[in-house]
Amino acid sequence: MDLNLLTGLDALLEHRSVQDAAAHLHLTPPAVSRILGRLRSVTGDPLLVRDGREMVPTERALAMRDEVRELVARAHAVLEPQAVVELASLRRTFVVRCHDALLTSLAPKLLAEFGAKAPLASLRLVSENPTVDRHTGLREIDLDVGSPPQESPAVITRVIGADEMVLVVRRGSTLDVPKPSLTAVAAATHIAVSRRGRALGPVDDQLAAHGLTRTVQATVATVAAALAVVAATDSVTILPARLRDPLPSTVRIRPLPFTLPSSEASVSWHRRHDNDDAHRWLRTLVERTLADSLR
DSSP states (O other), X not given: OOTHHHHHHHHHHHHOOHHHHHHHHTOOHHHHHHHHHHHHHHHTSOOEEEETTEEEEOHHHHHHXXXXXXXXXXXXXXXXXXXXXXXXXXXXXXXXXXXXHHHHHHHHHHHHHHHHHOTTOEEEEEEOOTTSOHHHHTTSOSEEEESOOXXXXXXXXXXXXXXXXXXXXXXXXXXXXXXXXXXXXXXXXXXEEOTTXXXXXXXXXXXXXXXXXXXXXXXXXXXXHHHHHHHHSSOBEEEESSSSOOOOTTEEEEOOSSOOOOEEEEEEEEGGGTTOHHHHHHHHHHHHHHXXXXX
């Protein structure tokens, strides 16, 4: 179906003249005559019949006139440039997927400004799902905040900054010293944070380079759970220095005796959102809040 036929029919029903409809559409009269011929073929109705010097609409044409006008108006509205977003009256739900290590750090500041600027909009902060591919999942959400996902032409990613990794220990434990030794860290009982239940990672690679191994007593899905265990035991965990839940008063951070790759923090979105003004406001807000947390 050629939807341009609707525009032609609307002009013909309004002007009831091939010549006047052609001037309205910026087409030649023969071109509009061909449109009328196609419309008659599609509908099985003459639509406009000549009566002296005028063209008179048939009953079928009169019955469809209002609906044709509405369809043409709606089509034009869809294709018009997007209006400036009025945040104060914006009614929209945004979905932001956020790594657990970032959520508590970001949420208070983010929600405070979000609520002040867009009081009628809502924000759903969801955690990463280990069973869902992060690239595929970006089709269903507005923003992904965390480590950069796999590169894809359909995904835009901005790396906002990086955070060093540190050792988290209970106050007064044997590792609560200014510079824990490599052997002491290897000998400690570790709590690993992994939504996929992975116990081994870059820490083990660093220890192996020095002929050492560690004992991972448990893997937990969230940073909060790891901190709760460390606060109540002599176990340790390794987390980003700034992008983590607020530390319980019974724990503190200590430097690692080896270098781990910095934890990159980024904001990613599907390219289909790129020209959406409301989405642009949200991602700018999230990027600024994330950058503030990394300072």
